[in-house]
Amino acid sequence: MSTITAPQVRAHKVRAGKDPLVMVTAYDAPSARMADEAGVDLILVGDSVAMVVLGYDDTLQVTVDDLAHHTAAVARAKPRPLIVADLPWMSYHVGVEDTVRNAATLVRAGAQAVKLEGGRKRVPHIEAIVDAEVPVCGHLGLTPQSMHQMGGFKVQGKTSEAALALVADAKSLAAAGCFAIVLEGIPDEVAKMITDSVDVPTIGIGAGVDCDGQVLVFHDVLGIEDRVAPKFVRRYAELKAAGVAGLEAFAADVRSRAFPSEAETYHLAEAESDALALYGGGSISG
Numbered sequence: 001m002s003t004i005t006a007p008q009v010r011a012h013k014v015r016a017g018k019d020p021l022v023m024v025t026a027y028d029a030p031s032a033r034m035a036d037e038a039g040v041d042l043i044l045v046g047d048s049v050a051m052v053v054l055g056y057d058d059t060l061q062v063t064v065d066d067l068a069h070h071t072a073a074v075a076r077a078k079p080r081p082l083i084v085a086d087l088p089w090m091s092y093h094v095g096v097e098d099t100v101r102n103a104a105t106l107v108r109a110g111a112q113a114v115k116l117e118g119g120r121k122r123v124p125h126i127e128a129i130v131d132a133e134v135p136v137c138g139h140l141g142l143t144p145q146s147m148h149q150m151g152g153f154k155v156q157g158k159t160s161e162a163a164l165a166l167v168a169d170a171k172s173l174a175a176a177g178c179f180a181i182v183l184e185g186i187p188d189e190v191a192k193m194i195t196d197s198v199d200v201p202t203i204g205i206g207a208g209v210d211c212d213g214q215v216l217v218f219h220d221v222l223g224i225e226d227r228v229a230p231k232f233v234r235r236y237a238e239l240k241a242a243g244v245a246g247l248e249a250f251a252a253d254v255r256s257r258a259f260p261s262e263a264e265t266y267h268l269a270e271a272e273s274d275a276l277a278l279y280g281g282g283s284i285s286g
């Protein structure tokens with residue numbers, strides 16, 4: 001079971017004296033174990049899996065079944081962080097009943113909460129999922145599933161009108177029962193205003209230091225991703241470079257016959273080796 005529960009997250013505000021929440025994405029059992037051992041608070045099985053793992057150029061290409069597949073792999077690691085799974089595009093845009101069934105699919109795969117993108121127009125869907133006893137995390141600002149409406153992955157809330165609309169959206173999400181709200185790609189002043197305006201924690205990604213938590217994509221934090229490079233990413237390791245160096249060393253050892261060594265090789269017992277020699281020692285003409 002998780003170290004932190006959704007109700008505990010809901011009450012987690014920096015202004016109440018708490019340290020910021022730490023959330024990182026994970027998409028499989030080994031990444032979930034790394035997040036667990038690092039002591040993060042929440043794992044997000046994000047639809048960013050489409051871009052950083054599955055090779056797509058956007059997040060619109062993944063389905064509920066794709067997210068369930070990755071959520072199940074994360075859940076099998078039994079990580080201590082709370083497992084939040086993204087509802088992908090088109091899984092909560094058709095109807096409320098369809099939305100609740102899709103949330104249930106992710107819960108049965110092992111999610112302890114779900115996240116969906118958008119503001120006040122998502123309130124009926126959020127309320128229905130919460131009514132089905134599933135904690136919901138909101139997501140406002142640069143919502144990647146809206147990339148065609150936004151004209152790309154563009155920072156949002158850059159005018160006073162847009163900023164106030166985001167504050168109103170955040171209040172609607174909190175009132176609808178969201179236990180936390182991710183704020184992505186917005187000016188820090190706007191994120192601070194939202195964080196001050198709601199009683200649930202805000203978890204920022206490209207939203208400044210004044211949120212109640214921070215989230216980044218696993219492959220960005222560890223330096224595995226090198227196609228997408230948003231300004232808000234800080235790399236804490238260079239695993240892609242380490243991986244390429246390791247594979248180069250393996251290839252060199254194979255080609256020089258330095259691999260495998262004696263210690264990496266199996267042998268017959270002597271008697272069996274002698275008996276085998278009597279049968280022709282492996283010669284095909286013998």
Ligand SMILES: Nc1nc(=O)c2c([nH]1)NC[C@@H]1CN(c3ccc(C(=O)N[C@@H](CCC(=O)O)C(=O)O)cc3)CN21
Nearest residue numbers: 048051052144153154155217220225228229230231232
């Ligand atoms: N590897 C990765 N990291 C992410 O954080 C991430 C994904 N993939 N895929 C899904 C979404 C897409 N995200 C993105 C992708 C690009 C930018 C980006 O290039 N932003 C510009 C700002 C453009 C502007 O000024 O409006 C930047 O320079 O940071 C931002 C968020 C965040 N998410």
Ligand SMILES: CC(C)C(=O)C(=O)O
Nearest residue numbers: 025046047048182205
């Ligand atoms: C970037 C985070 C917030 C996300 O939604 C994802 O990884 O899919």
Ligand SMILES: [Mg+2]
Nearest residue numbers: 046047048086
């Ligand atoms: Mg996402």
